[in-house]
């Protein structure tokens with residue numbers, strides 16, 4: 019497969035404008051400015067690109083929700099918050115190929131009619147932030163940003179906004195609240211950001227990886243992109259793999275790649291000759307797969323969905339036979355308990371309750387009925403809140419307890 | 432206009448309204464905590480969920496725009512189950528200190544628990560502990576363990592008062608309400624947060640531990656503290672007022688937890704706390720007469736005889752001043768008496784006029800009288816300077832300026848009908864005890880021409896009566912025919 023997102027990862031100093039230009043960087047802009055924004059949206063629709071932030075929503079379709087006559091500024095927000103445990107693919111893009119992101123931002127902004135783009139970057143990402151900041155300055159200095167870009171009459175400013183350490187600020191409406199200077203509380207929908215987003219204006223929030231795919235799509239055409247992947251899951255995807263594999267890291271795959279092929283051929287297989295026990299395929303928020311389920315699943319939206327899980331952000335966590343699933347779940351539950359914004363009753367209270375039960379079980383003080391209670395409390399959280407964080411906590415709990423119930427029972431008895 | 436169906440009831444709604452509002456306005460009660468008619472929609476409590484035909488998930492009705500043809504069910508097994516689970520979640524970390532909580536009896540946790548759940552807790556862990564008895568501001572104590580984080584109080588300060596004094600701090604189940612750095616909850620409307628707090632997390636220092644709410648009777652009335660004339664409930668027991676609360680004027684729904692729920696108004700702290708002024712030790716319950724520089728209590732008969740002495744002789748010129756604190760009914764009756772029986776047309780208005788009166792564009796009005804509009808409409812003018820006459824009639828009180836205007840030694844007599852010794856005009860010879868607005872019934876017309884009725888919360892103290900009630904005695908004071916007085920005295924003796 020042709021490398022799209024990672025093509026510059028091994029190029030020396032690809033984060034610098036000169037190196038990027040030497041690799042046909044910003045080439046798509048000439049084509050971009052010679053087309054109407056509606057044609058760009060069509061092109062992206064045809065490419066089949068879906069959001070890489072986790073939800074997998076078709077990107078072109080989302081752009082189409084911006085009102086035709088917004089009558090006020092439209093904003094683009096770039097989601098570089100990347101807080102999902104196990105996910106570190108946006109960081110790689112930000113550090114290794116920031117101009118690709120900037121080029122993508124220009125394309126998206128042009129398509130939706132935004133003159134201002136806000137990059138919300140995870141607070142802990144200091145190095146990526148400095149690199150992106152330098153790249154943005156270079157882009158301004160060379161008129162890829164600012165007024166009348168390349169003399170084509172399009173203006174665009176990029177503001178970089180650093181987060182302050184809250185996972186929930188990666189959720190798009192919480193991200194918007196945070197940029198607005200408010201507490202990072204997700205907002206109730208409707209209204210959706212495309213209608214009433216940042217500062218009450220129509221807004222599109224896109225993930226870094228989603229945007230970084232755009233230069234290829236515009237330069238090479240939707241068909242070239244759609245040729246990669248499967249019928250419904252088109253294009254390439256970054257997988258950040260961690261855990262018990264020989265070569266953890268960030269890899270670009272064609273969607274539809276068998277999971278086992280990925281683990282063995284990309285990630286170097288399970289390390290130390292151990293056996294695979296479980297895989298969280300798409301970031302900590304998606305249901306875990308047993309080794310049996312993992313055997314014949316493909317890394318694409320549909321195949322993973324058929325196994326009851328999700329491609330999510332592509333943050334894969336591989337666990338070998340040495341893993342204590344109770345301990346593993348406790349770590350996840352601690353994380354979600356720590357990160358719930360606390361706004362909705364079921365999530366605020368449920369996250370604490372789940373944590374307290376897990377703490378007891380893990381420390382050997384589990385009680386009869388605890389496992390059913392874990393599942394029942396999770397059910398009472400799922401689908402019942404302002405944002406899907408509650409589901410993101412409930413799904414791992416339910417899947418761990420259901421699929422590895424014996425291990426949990428042994429800990430209790 | 433869109434037509435929706437809620438629980439098989441067809442309802443025509445205004446376009447753009449939400450299902451929750453439409454339901455409440457049509458007598459269908461959907462339990463809710465975080466939604467409040469004065470505030471933006473937050474959607475955090477998750478209590479107001481409903482089922483929508485053709486949609487897979489329950490949705491919160493507070494944020495659900497009523498669309499034509501929508502079929503809503505508020506009482507399905509799924510809805511009931513969700514309410515139960517929300518209540519269970521809300522209570523797991525709640526201290527349940529109802530026995531010592533002022534909110535008990537008017538608490539939405541208690542009410543909904545009994546109405547929608549009633550199940551025992553499955554939570555067997557240590558509860559989260561948070562700060563209690565926090566001094567949030569001059570009038571308010573905060574208990575973070577009782578707080579259900581509905582953010583009504585935060586939104587109230589921000590959106591209604593535009594003083595963002597409160598905020599939520601920290602995340603998750605450690606979240607708590609606090610004052611913003613460098614601020615206290617001291618805006619002029621702070622006590623409304625106590626009303627809108629659905630639980631006992633915010634309590635009024637003034638009311639804390641004074642009375643169990645189920646011992647209180649509520650009487651509809653009107654705040655007399657300024658010309659906005661806000662509708663209030665007087666909450667009282669044993670002839671003592673314990674607090675005033677805002678009173679919503681639209682119909683109540685289903686009776687549960689009353690005025691917290693729909694369309695209620697707000698009160699300013701100043702007005703709300705002014706109830707104390709009406710029950711001070713200086714309250715007058717018997718007629719008084721000035722003797723050797725002191726006001727001595729006298730009987731009603733003595734008062735009438737004395738009035739007769741004053742009024743029947745040399746009654747050349749009577750000047751009367753009506754205070755804008757008195758009701759429309761009192762003003763009408765008194766003016767009629769003055770014109771027809773006392774033969775005077777020199778009738779002026781006065782009222783309470785503190786230095787530097789507070790006002791804003793929320794509700795507080797600079798005119799601190801509830802009935803100024805009515806007296807103006809009657810054509811009464813302000814007192815002219817250096818007014819002179821033989822007898823001065825004063826109802827309620829005179830403003831400081833008006834006291835100066837009437838300060839001369841030429842009055843043969845000053846007669847005043849008022850309820851409090853502190854309001855006695857210097858030199859007043861006869862003082863008749865007046866029934867206050869809390870002890871009588873009547874009407875005030877506010878700055879905007881809105882008429883509001885008040886009812887008696889309890890009987891007047893001692894021999895106090897309204898101005899209208901004193902007129903027969905005043906008439907007999909003029910005519911000298913004491914038949915009404917005699918009849919009254921003998922019937923009083925019978926009781």
Ligand SMILES: Cc1cc2nc3c(=O)[nH]c(=O)nc-3n(C[C@H](O)[C@H](O)[C@H](O)COP(=O)(O)O)c2cc1C
Nearest residue numbers: 069070071097099100101188189190223224225228
């Ligand atoms: C709790 C939570 C955390 C999220 N964190 C991120 C994140 O760190 N980065 C991201 O791109 N999307 C994140 N999302 C998804 C965003 O809400 C949103 O769907 C995404 O940014 C849209 O961009 P896309 O359509 O390009 O994927 C998160 C969602 C939730 C519910």
Ligand code: SF4
Nearest residue numbers: 359361362365403407
């Ligand atoms: S689901 Fe959880 S994280 Fe999302 S808004 Fe509600 S409380 Fe906050």
Ligand code: SF4
Nearest residue numbers: 528529532535538631
């Ligand atoms: S807030 Fe309500 S439930 Fe809580 S202690 Fe007070 S009365 Fe009881």
Ligand code: SF4
Nearest residue numbers: 578579581582584628
């Ligand atoms: S103090 Fe009361 S009004 Fe404020 S958030 Fe807590 S429960 Fe709601």
